[in-house]
Amino acid sequence: MSSGMQRTAATSCSVSQRCIDWPAAQALVTAAAQAAQAMQVRVNVAVVDPAGVLAAFLRMPGAPLHSVEIAIDKAYTAASFGIPTSRWPQALAGHSAAVREGIVLRPRFIAFGGGLPVLEDGQRIGGIGVSGGSEAQDEAIAHAGLDALPANFP
Numbered sequence: 001m002s003s004g005m006q007r008t009a010a011t012s013c014s015v016s017q018r019c020i021d022w023p024a025a026q027a028l029v030t031a032a033a034q035a036a037q038a039m040q041v042r043v044n045v046a047v048v049d050p051a052g053v054l055a056a057f058l059r060m061p062g063a064p065l066h067s068v069e070i071a072i073d074k075a076y077t078a079a080s081f082g083i084p085t086s087r088w089p090q091a092l093a094g095h096s097a098a099v100r101e102g103i104v105l106r107p108r109f110i111a112f113g114g115g116l117p118v119l120e121d122g123q124r125i126g127g128i129g130v131s132g133g134s135e136a137q138d139e140a141i142a143h144a145g146l147d148a149l150p151a152n153f154p
Helices: 023-037 067-081 085-092 097-103 135-147
Strands: 046-048 052-059 115-119 123-131
Touching: 023 046, 023 052, 023 123, 023 135, 046 067, 046 135, 052 067, 067 085, 067 115, 067 123, 085 097, 085 115, 115 135, 123 135
Parallel strands: none
Antiparallel strands: 046 052, 046 123, 115 123
16 A cells, blocks of 8 residues: 555455354254254254354264264355255256366365355354264254244344
C-alpha cells in the first residue's frame, strides 16, 4: 500500500465467518449418539468448524476403531464443500474422469454417506460426520444430531 493510503471498512482485507460454538457442537454429538443408541448401532460422531478443525467428538464404546478418522473426515468433507457426503457420486457424475478419479484420492475426502454440513441461517458454520453403521444409518444419525439444534438450523 502506498504511503498516505489507508484502508477503510469498504476495502478491508478480512472476511467474517461464523463458527459453531461448543454448546451446539456438544448438542450435535450427544443427540447423534442417542439416536445411534436407539438404533442399536455403535458409532463415532465428529463435529468440525468451517475450517475442518475438530470441535466435538464422541466415540461410543464398541464403535469400530477405524471409524474414528472416517467420522472426522466425513465432517471435514461436509464442512469444506457444503454438501452431504452422500451426494458426491451424483455431484461428480457430470465431471471428467480425471476429476471423478482424482478428487476421491485427496486426503480426508469422503464420498459416501454420513457427513452433513451444519448451517445457521443458510451460512455454513461446521460439519457433522458419523461412522460405524451402514451409510444409511450414519446419515440418519447425523440428521438426528442436526435435529437437536435450534429451529434456525436446517
